[in-house]
Amino acid sequence: MSKISRRQTLWGLGLGATGALILPEAGTAKGRRALKAGAVATADTPSAEIGAQILAAGGNAVDAAVAIGFALAVSYPEAGNIGGGGFMTLVMQGKPYFLDYRETAPGKASPTMYLDAQGEVRPGSTLVGNLAAGTPGTVAGLFAAHRRFGKLSWARVLAPAVRLARDGFVPPAQMIRIYQEAFAELGRDTNFGAYFGAMAEGKTFTQPELADTLEAIAQRGPAAFYQGRVATQIVAQMYRGKEKGLISLADLEAYRPVWRTALTSKWRGYDVISAPPPSSGGIALLQLLGMKEARADLFANVAHNSADYIHLLAELEKRVFADRAAYLGDPDFVQVPVARLLAEDYIQARAKGVQPQFPSPTEQIRPGLEKPQTTHYSVVDADGNAVSNTYTLNGWYGSGVVVEGAGFLLNNEMDDFSAKPGVANQYGVVGGDANAIQPFKRPLSSMTPTILMQNGLPVMVLGSPGGSRIITTVFQVLLNALDYKMPLKAAVDAPRYHHQLLPENTIFTEPYAPASPELRQELERRGYRIEAQNFNGDIAAIQVQGRLPIVSPDPRARGAGRVTPS
Template sequence: MALLKHASALLSASCLLTSSLFSQQPDLTPTVAKHAMVVTCEHNATDAGLAILKQGGNATDAAVAVGFTLAVTFPRAGNIGGGGFMLIRDKHGKTHFLDYREKAPAAASRDMYLDAKGTVIPGRSLVGYLASGVPGTVAGLVYAQSHFGKLTLAQDMAPAIKLATDGYPLPAGEAHDLQNKNLTRFPASARIFQRDGNFYKEGDIFKQPELAATLTAISKDPTTFYKGAIAQQIASFEKAGGGLITAEDLASYEVKDRAPITGHYHGYDLITAPPPSSGGIVLVEILNILSTYDLPKLGPDRSAAQVHVITEAFRRAYMDRGDYLGDPDFNTLPLKQLADPAYAAAWRKSIDPDKPTASKDLVRPAGFLPPPPQTTPATEPTQTTHFSIVDAEGNAVSNTYTLNGFFGSGVTVDGLGFVLNNEMDDFASKVGVPNAYGLIQGAANSIAPGKRPLSAMTPTILTKNGKLFMVLGSPGGSTIITTVANDIISIVDNGLNIQQAADAPRFHHQYLPDIIQLEKKFPADIGDQLKSMGYTTNRLSVADAKSPGVWGDSEIIAIDPKTHQLLGGHDHRLDYGKAAGY
């Protein structure tokens, strides 16, 4: 097993790479701050979080401010019409995992997206009124603020309300995003986001008075969203459009404060997402499989030899994901067995050091897990966003939340100004049929009333010797888990600083389809070497920041154990985000 380099050396901004992967990147130096740090994909949101910290708020207050601000300034994924997960670690080391994932409406049914012949109806779980689950974001952010914040909800929401009221200049990328065709299909969406065809351009001031009024109402009385006037308005709107969300669905929504998944990797302790996220347990399984490899001995970061071994760990963990994981409130999940180092060791024995194992030929090690459920079932997208926050007292928040697809269902609630999610596509619509991201899932993730769909969102915190070390996460649908795993491996094993890790070219394998997805900027020569080893690779149609969808967006904070400085790394794939601190 490789001996870990001293953690401060791993974080050094002057770390020398043995490869030339980053020779064309403009700036690979982390942002440095003494007291607190906020890292998000959108600069207004970063500023909002930082302002709240300077007002005396803690990391949770800042997270609430960022969450509501992104609903204004990053509407393709930031939201109050979706849901997500917030991982909190306080300065004393106590942790909370807030599950505010969307829920299937009471009228949802297992076969609701199938036709009379039992065939999945294309698009029905992705676009329109039937695609939406009961949103949890408002409940989650309000719960976080009331239980763990220091300021008032009104204070935390003030930056978002101001931005919605006064507007903000649109960057080129976001102005282009607003031309989304699904928004055009729905009158309120086309009116608010597209000026009924007079599309916004770079630099235009984007004001959202309806959303400002909604946010103001929530700041004064958050119960209105689930049990008051706003709830009634959502329910009436859904009914008129043929959707399933009712006032009763909204009134019965509740946030779950769950115990995080924990694990260990090369001297670091992991705190990460439990089900209904698949992210944490799959991440732990991947790292368990890799735990005895001396990855730097195989070659530098993103070398073919490293990519091969890491990919084989991905392949095996994603096989287990599809067979076993779902909403823990509806299923008994073998989490202890999946996280067992002995199980990882058994999987490790099946990895050929020189060539891939075809997914169709994988045989799960016997004696560790029960047979996977064989009953009915069913699906996960990329329009998610992650942010990381550490305050001056050492409280930390890692938050990932989502609308699921690009602008969710495309449906904006008329008069309220926010887009509803299309999270129902994260359920399995039918056994063996892949969802929008190619993921095939099992019975544990079939549709049922009140159920929360399986997710890949993986907000994660690392500690060392009981002290906070790193806060990270990413959007990216099925690629979230592999992005977070690669960030950890790049930093802990390969000595990259957090900015280098955030910007490193990505690769992904999810068991089925049996293909390594390579980001367009992934080195072509490494891709060729992987092909020669026997892999099927895909570079041409892979989604990245220049194509439909976003392949990850690493937003990372680390603490230098030598200087105790906070280091922020914002992924340059989204050029209007930033890391900032004081």
């Protein structure tokens, strides 16, 4: 096994603060585990099995999370990745941490790079091809987490993903369907089909170029990705295809993950730990939880997922998305008023305006202060450590660009910037100047990896893909499980409804559980428009009850979970 040099370990140092909140430690007697078992909840079966194997081999939650992350880059290529980035919320030995390994804008990026001569956004320019890609952060981020907290060797943790890419797997039907849908949008202008077009049901799919790349990373750490052969291949890819990209060797060399202070709050006796900026997810989730508590009078006699309930959720959500558009961005570039947005008096004031029966006029919902496809997985180990990790290429299969010779997809994360303030991105979400494009800036995200603790032990670890739907998905499942005391399966399976300020007074439903005619009629009577969409999220959740972790895969996709005895 090759040793990783001191120079290569620099990718694990990062910048910024670590979590400051000290949670009660799980006071267990010597030799006694905090939990009766460890568990993983992931997006597919191969990654779940790999995560469980790592726990069974003596790895901790971070070891398993890193192994799952690299495995999903092989078996879930539509969203799992080494060419994207993400966020990781952790609790290790009772202390919260947050790791930001979000992509960054290339050094040559500019606020007008996607605009035509008339100042309008060029269709597709932020989504397809080389120019849509930001500098990837996944390899550096997973290495940073492992370097700080991992128990097993780096090579041991990556070995299953290398084997999976080399030996192959049989793609499930859903994966092939998503590929076909994505190819219709991406295939004409990228090399996407040349790499994934051979997938077929019942046939083993191998990725030898990706296996070589992963093996190099296993041997040399992130230097094998951000320098040398792979880095050169990434930059060479920028000059192929219809539109030239901007990622340079200097961008790759300069990339670093950042340790930030996790957002923490109390809610109903739980310690809620979630994502700070450049994610909007944690702030939004804590605002939603706070506003619901502030208007407990309105929710008191309301049936779950009734027209009244969905209306009240929409009232809360439209206020959160108004704040998101105005104030949130990369905290290294703009001043994000986190404390003011989460202040109790502010949340109380925002909640006070909630209308009990009919939607508040959209034009009256302004930011309240004065002058985005993805995958998620959750892990707990028997010592009570927990990891909630959301990472992404942004859209299904990212930009559609595969780095030739290296075998991995690049993201289209630049779409998460405000290409033009006030213009919606692919998820229909608008942004402002705080999220404008700048060199080396990280785009705003909705990823909401979240951990709930009680008495020093994890109670729930959850997150989801789904762009702007992530926030409302996590919020509703959390309420279902802990507020409405549903069993985890029922909490995950229950229909979800989404509202995000714009389009005006629109409630998005999902084909998994469409709104009944009666529910639709009642919401329309109140002034809402009902719009069908793809399902809301793909929750990967672990709930701990009586020191035993429980997993229940989301039926909307091909998620999987495993519990490993201690």
